[in-house]
Amino acid sequence: MKRWNGWGDDNTDYPLSELAEEYLANLFKAKDLPSDAAIEDVIQSVPDSPFGNNDFINVEPEQRLRHALGQSLPDWINLRSGRIPRLPDGVIFPTSTDEILATLEFAKTSQSHLIPYGGGTSVVGHINPPKSDKPVLTLDLHQFDKLVDFDEKNLLATFEAGITGPQIETELNALGYTLGHFPQSFEYSTLGGWVATRSSGQQSYYYGRIEDLFRGGQLLTYKGELNIPPFPASAAGTDLKQLILGSEGRIGILSEVTVTIKPLPEFEEFYAFFFKKWESGMLAVRQIVQNDIQVSMVRLSDAQETETTLILSGKRNLLRWAGFGLDVLGYRKNRCLLILGITGRRTRTSQALEAASQICKIQGGLYAGKYIGTSWKKSRFRTPYLRNSLWEKGYALDTLETAAPWSKIQQIKDETINAIEDVNHQKGDAILVFGHLSHVYPTGASIYITYIFKRSPDPDENLERWRDMKEAASKAIIISGGTISHHHGVGRDHSRYMDEEKGLVGVDLISNITQYFDPDGILNPGALIGPKFENENENHVNIQK
Numbered sequence: 454m455k456r457w458n459g460w461g462d463d464n465t466d467y468p469l470s471e472l473a474e475e476y477l478a479n480l481f482k483a484k485d486l487p488s489d490a491a492i493e494d495v496i497q498s499v500p501d502s503p504f505g506n507n508d509f510i511n512v513e514p515e516q517r518l519r520h521a522l523g524q525s526l527p528d529w530i531n532l533r534s535g536r537i538p539r540l541p542d543g544v545i546f547p548t549s550t551d552e553i554l555a556t557l558e559f560a561k562t563s564q565s566h567l568i569p570y571g572g573g574t575s576v577v578g579h580i581n582p583p584k585s586d587k588p589v590l591t592l593d594l595h596q597f598d599k600l601v602d603f604d605e606k607n608l609l610a611t612f613e614a615g616i617t618g619p620q621i622e623t624e625l626n627a628l629g630y631t632l633g634h635f636p637q638s639f640e641y642s643t644l645g646g647w648v649a650t651r652s653s654g655q656q657s658y659y660y661g662r663i664e665d666l667f668r669g670g671q672l673l674t675y676k677g678e679l680n681i682p683p684f685p686a687s688a689a690g691t692d693l694k695q696l697i698l699g700s701e702g703r704i705g706i707l708s709e710v711t712v713t714i715k716p717l718p719e720f721e722e723f724y725a726f727f728f729k730k731w732e733s734g735m736l737a738v739r740q741i742v743q744n745d746i747q748v749s750m751v752r753l754s755d756a757q758e759t760e761t762t763l764i765l766s767g768k769r770n771l772l773r774w775a776g777f778g779l780d781v782l783g784y785r786k787n788r789c790l791l792i793l794g795i796t797g798r799r800t801r802t803s804q805a806l807e808a809a810s811q812i813c814k815i816q817g818g819l820y821a822g823k824y825i826g827t828s829w830k831k832s833r834f835r836t837p838y839l840r841n842s843l844w845e846k847g848y849a850l851d852t853l854e855t856a857a858p859w860s861k862i863q864q865i866k867d868e869t870i871n872a873i874e875d876v877n878h879q880k881g882d883a884i885l886v887f888g889h890l891s892h893v894y895p896t897g898a899s900i901y902i903t904y905i906f907k908r909s910p911d912p913d914e915n916l917e918r919w920r921d922m923k924e925a926a927s928k929a930i931i932i933s934g935g936t937i938s939h940h941h942g943v944g945r946d947h948s949r950y951m952d953e954e955k956g957l958v959g960v961d962l963i964s965n966i967t968q969y970f971d972p973d974g975i976l977n978p979g980a981l982i983g984p985k986f987e988n989e990n991e992n993h994v995n996i997q998k
């Protein structure tokens with residue numbers, strides 16, 4: 454069963470190795486930790502629902518609890534301490550379009566809010582019930598998970614929107630195809646969630662981001678059905694798919710999604726290279742992309758991430774392999790690991806590997822074979838389980854991400870890391886921060902930052918520390934010219950930065966679109982565009998550039 458207060462299945466663990474424990478214990482001072490709240494106790498504290506339990510609405514406290522929060526760090530802090538700010542008053546599990554339409558109608562007549570819910574893997578507060586006097590219903594689409602149409606001739610497949618990553622790949626792989634969308638949350642996140650948050654999979658350079666894969670579908674709204682046919686391209690005015698992408702449950706329920714698919718690749722391998730300096734690795738990566746070399750993934754870790762992830766993997770073999778000969782060659786200190794994915798038809802992949810290797814070599818990259826890349830691939834969906842083990846040993850982990858043009862990447866990475874470190878150093882707290890570059894484009898790349906700290910026994914202290922770091926990092930990102938999110942989306946945690954990102958006209962336009970589709974403000978209020986508070990400071994963040 455899915456963990457109620459952490460990541461993944463109860464029966465899957467990724468324990469911290471002795472080596473990792475030792476490494477972290479050396480960095481952080483031990484603090485006493487209270488044990489986590491027990492689900493039975495939290496269930497006891499769930500308030501009554503205004504709705505009665507029936508075939509249509511599930512008001513069981515456990516179901517409501519399991520749909521109350523997502524996967525962000527503040528969500529974890531609240532879940533683990535048993536303090537749930539607001540629960541949905543009922544959960545609805547539709548199995549047909551008619552049931553979704555009936556739910557929309559019920560939410561309207563009962564004057565409730567309605568939150569569309571895919572896998573609940575949001576890390577920015579997308580699915581958390583808003584502060585409101587009105588009842589809140591959550592619409593969990595996990596039973597809406599069928600392959601509706603497979604169109605081999607046109608390389609298209611249509612699915613119900615609640616289908617998860619593994620279910621999609623099982624269906625398509627059996628027919629010799631793949632969608633190729635592999636976010637790290639693949640195990641639980643859903644097709645509808647990916648579209649609604651503009652998700653990006655790890656091999657997006659080869660397969661495309663979700664906006665490239667999303668070809669059409671059906672959105673059920675208060676204005677009626679919006680059906681978008683899968684034209685290969687169209688000049689008929691505004692592309693309505695763009696209204697749905699990133700709509701974060703504010704304009705309707707995505708019931709069906711048509712995606713473009715690819716035949717299963719003939720060849721796929723992940724290779725490792727070490728660079729003596731991050732700057733050389735970054736230059737190699739930029740040249741690979743700008744020379745249109747057909748790689749499927751690049752992931753360049755900075756020196757701190759290289760060291761930490763090798764240690765956290767707990768695999769002595771991996772460390773031995775990664776350390777082999779490196780001292781002698783001078784790659785040990787500050788070495789940065791590049792994992793390079795090559796995917797596709799054999800004829801093209803061998804050329805791609807040769808061309809990419811040549812560029813890496815010119816920039817001083819040391820080829821380290823396939824072992825590290827193969828290990829990365831094997832554990833890529835298991836790595837999130839480490840977060841559970843870290844928490845249990847007293848450590849909190851959070852991530853944030855952005856994207857920017859190549860000319861700004863270095864500054865944005867440095868400034869964001871400095872901002873997070875400064876918040877902690879001012880208070881005399883230790884923090885471990887590191888980053889990697891991935892999701893590359895000819896014009897720029899995304900930067901992904903991870904930070905780990907020893908949590909306090911006091912959940913309020915942890916929340917405050919998270920808030921300070923999040924705000925400092927978000928401001929640094931905006932000031933240095935990055936987007937507030939490359940793929941996690943806006944949710945409730947980033948909505949205060951939308952004025953800066955989109956400008957007042959842009960925000961007004963998005964608000965008008967949500968109002969057009971949902972004039973009564975029923976659908977997921979607070980996500981994407983925040984509520985308007987009386988205190989102006991709460992509406993947006995004051996940023997002096």
Ligand SMILES: Cc1cc2nc3c(=O)[nH]c(=O)nc-3n(C[C@H](O)[C@H](O)[C@H](O)COP(=O)(O)OP(=O)(O)OC[C@H]3O[C@@H](n4cnc5c(N)ncnc54)[C@H](O)[C@@H]3O)c2cc1C
Nearest residue numbers: 571572573574575636637638643645646652653701702707
């Ligand atoms: C460990 C971990 C790793 C992650 N890695 C990645 C990654 O590599 N790439 C990436 O892009 N993201 C990643 N994420 C973030 C998250 O998985 C994505 O945002 C994902 O797209 C959310 O999908 P979901 O089905 O869980 O949606 P939910 O979290 O359930 O919902 C997200 C939003 O979409 C809306 N929504 C969901 N379904 C529908 C629907 N059918 N109709 C209308 N609106 C809908 C919801 O209302 C909500 O606003 C990660 C998260 C975690 C916890």
